[in-house]
């Protein structure tokens with residue numbers, strides 16, 4: 001049976017350390033502040049935003065929420081981001097995705113000042129990740145890497161196979177793993193015979209949004225399996241992209257859903273807000 005990677009516990013430990021850092025900042029007269037922009041009424045986004053607010057409260061980070069009508073014009077969204085860029089008391093800006101399709105999310109991410117880009121989606125920060133320079137790594141890939149580090153799972157020389165190539169998860173993960181000297185393969189919806197690749201993975205990271213897609217037969221014995229997927233089933237229950245009950249019988253390590261990558265994502269966001277605050281204060 002696989003060792004369960006306890007994302008919840010790990011995230012709690014990280015939040016406790018961040019709380020201490022926040023107290024130190026406050027002793028210097030600095031209070032970190034995160035601004036979150038949400039456009040429209042996406043139910044999943046509402047839950048994510050609520051969790052981010054809760055984590056901020058726990059750590060002592062001030063939190064400001066901007067809920068915009070789903071019919072908002074691009075210019076209005078850009079205007080708000082520019083206003084937040086110029087507000088000195090705001091240290092981090094997050095635009096919750098998805099946003100309605102009539103809006104240009106790339107322009108929005110580009111507009112967020114890269115020094116306040118705690119989600120790591122501004123092309124400057126993406127480029128810095130590629131060049132292995134100090135940057136804000138987007139929170140989910142960062143959380144995955146942190147989990148592996150905490151469980152002493154070394155990536156060097158390992159065959160890492162990533163399912164999914166989205167801009168927010170898959171692509172930054174490719175770079176994060178490459179920066180750790182892994183040999184990285186990425187599969188997507190056009191990959192022919194995915195199983196051929198997954199079976200060779202020492203570390204399999206799945207981020208495709210298809211409930212229980214990865215079965216036991218697709219996993220090499222002893223592989224580490226990281227499940228990023230969050231799927232809401234018809235009965236309201238949440239499941240991952242991995243058939244957990246079956247795959248845990250062959251994997252050496254596995255992340256549960258919920259309680260795996262999800263809480264780590266929020267913890268890494270908090271980490272990035274504290275980091276942004278320190279950078280902006282030159283400390």
Ligand code: NAP
Pocket residue numbers: 140163164165166167168169170187188189190191194207208209210228229230231261262263265
């Ligand atoms: P996304 O933007 O929809 O991208 C999905 C990716 O999976 C695409 O690259 C797509 O390929 C690929 N894909 C879809 N079906 C596939 C299939 N049958 N075989 C192989 N590849 C397939 O999704 P995302 O934003 O990356 O999110 C992925 C999952 O992670 C979702 O369940 C999401 O809710 C979850 N998520 C979790 C967290 C967290 O904190 N735990 C954070 C973000 C996202 P193409 O590029 O070819 O279309």
